[in-house]
Each structure stands twice: as C-alpha cells, then as structure tokens.
Amino acid sequence: MRGVHGAVVVVCGLLAGCGGSPVPVPASAVPSAVSVAEDLAVVAGGGLAVPAAKQLPAKAAIGGPDYAVRLAEVGTADHLEPAVVTQFGRMQSATGVPRDASGTIAAGAGKEFLFVRLAEVPGVKSEPSPNVKARLRVGDKPRPVEGFVVPGAVLVALVPVGAPVTLVVTDEGKDQSVDVRTGAVGPDAVAAYLKPRPYGEVTYKLVGQISGEPARTYVEITVSAALEPYDHRLNGTWAPAGHTWLRMWVDLKVSAFGTLAGTIDMRQSLQLSAGGKAVTVEPSTPKVERASMSVSDYTVADQVRMDVVEGSVQTLTFRFEPKGALTRDGKPATLKLESSPQQRLTLK
Template sequence: MRGGFWAVVAVCGLLAGCGGAPVKVPASAVPSPVSVAEDLAVVAGGGIAVPAAKQLPAKAAIGGPDYAVRLAEVGTADHLEPAVVTQFGRMQSATGVPRDASGPVAAGTGKEFLFVRLAAVPGVKSEPSPKVKARLRVGERARPVEGIVSPGSVLVALVPVGAPVTLVVADEGKDQSVDLRTGAVGPDAVAAYLKPRPYGEVTYKLIGQITGEPARTNVEITVSAALEPYDHRLNGTWAPAGHTWLRVWVELKVSAFGTLAGTIDMRQSLQLSAGGKTVTVEASTPKVERPSVPMSDYTVTDEVRMDVVEGSVQTLTFRFEPKGALTRDGKPATLKLETSPQQRLTLK
C-alpha cells in the first residue's frame, strides 16, 4: 500500500497542484508539432542509419557523364528517429521540418519512410555535380529529389507502404532508372559508365626543321585517346545506339627563333587505324599558340572524335606528321620531321 500511495502522489504532482488546480507547463517545455513534407524525397548526409538495412545486389548501379552511384542498402521505418529529424531541421526548404525540431516523426497511416544508402561504384571516380537532377517515380506520379545524388549519402522518402519506387536520374538529357526496393536497373542504363573508361596515352620526341629556322627543332608529340558514350563538346552529343565516341587528343610542342603562326590540318596530319582498318579523322584546324613562358615554345592542342562500333577498338596505331597553313615571321613555312614513325596506343 505504501508504494502504491507514492505512485499516485507522483502522478498527481505532475498533473495538478496540491489543491487539485491544473499546473501550467512552461511553453518552452512543450514540444512543437513535427511533420515532414508530404512529398518528402531528399538526399541527406551519410551519417543517417538505414533501419532494418537489407543489402542490395552489386549490379544495383547507374552512371552517366557526370555521376556514378551504387545502391548499397535499403530499409524502411514507420517513423524518423530524433537524429534524422534534427538533420532535416537544417534542410527546411526540402523537408518541411522546423529548424528547432528534435522529436521523432511518424510516417502516418498507410505510409512509410524509405531509406537507401548510396555508395561509390568500384573503380569509377565521380565528383558530385549540381547538373545531375533526380526524381522519384511512385506509381504514376513523380516528385523531384532535393540535393545532389552522390556516393556516401542517404536518400530518404515518404512513400505508400510497399509501393514500387523508382529513382530516375537525368544527366545530359538522358534518363537512367533503378528500382529502390530491389536494385533492378532499367533498360535505359548505360553500362559504359559503371566501369573505368578505356584510356591510353603515348608521348614521344622527334627532330624537325621549320622553313627559315637556322637550326633543327625539337618536336614533342602527345597523343591520348578514350572511349566514351558522351562527348561534352558542342553542347554535348550522345553516340548512336551500339556505338561509342573514340575521342583523341593531340598536343604538339615545337621551339622556334622566329615567330610562328597558322593552323594544323588534323585530318591530313593524323593517320589512325584500329583493327587494321583506317579510322577517318574528324576535320579540325587548331591554331598554333605561343604561351607567355617560355617564349620560344609553341603548342598545338586539339581534340577530334570518331564514331566507332562499341567494343571494336582496343589498340590504335597512328602516325602524326604536321601539315597545314604555317607561317614564320609572316612568310609561308612548313614543319618537316626527319622521321615520322608509326606509334601504338592501347586503351586500358
């Protein structure tokens, strides 16, 4: 009886004064109602724990020219823990959670919070880019995802219980999708961006003679190449289906006592072949440039691209012999190489 008596007194003391009159609780001690935006879909910090986490398949990944992410784990909960609510309070515009909120938030009848942890795609470097936009497709409706889709973060969304949810990421005008509950990727996925892009580079030195120069000149040539489905130049262009862009960069360095100017005709200067077949070089005429330091060096730098069948190019052979409209001290000139050996470049 004695213990029960004290229990009643304790409860009474919390609710009323000794005379039975209600006791007002200070306003500062009353938690304000907390809720989230009905269309909540945000990419939040990686410190958020995924409740009842389930590992997703390694192939649950999508990538494009400006991003690459893998869905590592997924989980659901009927409420948000206080730690998540506090973080959401710092993201008011995206979540609707007041800045001073601290308590848990219930999902509500027929709804649940979906958590998906994003990770890096092994071997693929990806810098977060604001150009990449994402949206969630829930049934027939879509909602934008606030924040930047990037490895090391967690996507949190308020969705109907058990409803199919698809993440759609748009990059350079192309959508790619992945099912957030199963990790299954859509048919629009570009597999080339889920592995390092094949790349190779060769640098070699030759001796040449420029018309009017009192001595021969050292010539350094660097040729590099890569295979990519998307080319950022000219406002960007995707390669046709089943094809990829062979992107080739050329840098030519020469020294001269006189003043050089003019252009190099890349189609005539660069001879390319792959698998024994000649690859037609894109027409381009880069200018001869003179950096401020050192004063005697001139450079020609350019990129050309070729449309090739995907999987058809692994090793390139090339010969570069500069031809174009050059001048030395305002007079027509040529740059002739003593030799112009064929080079081999392997894309790895």
C-alpha cells in the same frame, strides 16, 4: 499543421552521426506531434542508419558523365527518430519539419519511411554536380529529390507501404533508372559509365626542319585517346546507340628562331587505324600558338572525335606528320620531319 504525406529528402553532411556512429532508427511506431512535407524526398548524411537493412545486388548501379552511384541497401521504418527530426528541422524548405521540432514523427496509417544507402561504384569516382537531377517515381507519380545523389549519402522518402519506387537520375538530358526496393536497373542504363573509361597516352620526340630556320628543331608530340559515350563539347552530344566517341588529343611543341604562325590540318596530319581499319579523323585546323613564358617555343593543341562501334577499339596505331598552312616571319614555310615512325597506343 499539415498531416503526414509522401515525400523524399536527401540530406548530405547535416545529419547527426554523419561520418561517425549511425543514428538508430527503431522499428516501433511512436505518436508524433509534427509532420513532414507532402513531397518529402531528400538525400541525407552517410551516418544515418538504414533500419531493417536489406543488401541490394552489386549490379544495382547507374552512372553518367557527371555521376556514378550504387544502391547498397534499403530498409523501411514507421517513424523518424528525434535526432533525424532535429536535422530535418534545419531543412524546412525540403522537409516541412518546423525548426524547433523535437520527438519522433510517425509515418501514419498506410505509410512508411523508405531509406536507401548510396555507395561508390568500384573504380569510378563521383563528385557532386549541379548538372545531375534526380526524382523518385512512386507508383506512377514523379517526385523531385532534394540534394546531390552521391556515394555515402542516404535517400529518405515517405511512401505508401509497399509501393513501387524507382530512382530516376537525369544527366546531360539522359534518364537512367533503378528500382529502389529490388535494385533492378532499367533498360535506359549506360553500362559504360559503371567502369573506368578506357584511356591511353603516348609521348615521343622527333627531329625536323622548318624552312628558313638555320638549325634543325626537336618536335615533341603527345597523343592521348579515350572512349566516351558523351562528349561535352559543342553543348554536349551523346554517341548513337551501340556506338561511342573515340576522343583524341594531340599536343605538338616545336622551337624556332623566327616567328611561327598558321594552322595545322588535323585530318591530313593524323593517319589513324584501329583493328587494322583506317579511321577518318574529324576535320579540324588548330592554330600555331607561342608557348607561354617562351620566346622560341610554339605549340599546337587540339582535340578531335570519331564515331566508333562500342567495343571495337582497344589498340590504335597512328602516324602524325604536321601538314597545314605554316608561316615563318610572315612567309610560307614547311615543317619536315626526318622520320615519322608509326606509333601504337593501347586504351586500358
């Protein structure tokens, strides 16, 4: 039988009392007949009580493209209660506790069980994601965390008494860290992910004429925009330090009696400015596609991104005039709008 060693475990949805009454964790030590895994580091259900809980600062939070979490409270105990031990027995690969274990588990001389409750970042949604990996840095030694780091869970670890412990979360290749005992956030934190991302959308209709068509056509245009430090396209790319991606989506719908095809040149079609300064649009040539379940409607859908300074964009002005290589029934064609007024889009 192994002795008691340092470890961290995250158990989500398994612990008794999860979503109900908290499982008590008394402060007094009780002799133990079993031990936990040497590298125990797990996330447990939110029904687990944090012993001798100390509230952490509201700014003890980190977030990325696929997660956002706040460290709400921290506490320690010199043993695990039987109800917790029983649940750990169901997670043998992560905890090392035998399936039939009962009674308490003592931390052992010079050791303590560290509990950290995770909570939501106000206004920011977070769902479990396999892209997010976590580890504890206990002193100068890394220790993998088993389970999803999500709001409502409790992180449990066996560590040396008083040892410095830092939670490090990796998402899309970027590490962010927070001191588990104090809530101090590391310099690697991306503050933009601790609040809802700025977003805006405008939909409007114009009248146009496709060369060769017997009648005018209505053109429906939807333009939306968001600011994101990370762009998942092209295997993912982080914006340079101090900058963010201005991401824009353009959806165009027109009708025609003839068969339309070809491409739209986004750089020529989308005239964009922010704060009175022109923004050069990313090159892109999306195809004209027939709309599903329709014989006369055609659509163009595309996304472009531009590198802008963080905090420099709140309101956009734009004009969209479709330009490109369009064909009707296989012959070169043009789409001319009767007017193309400037539009205003606010990100909030």
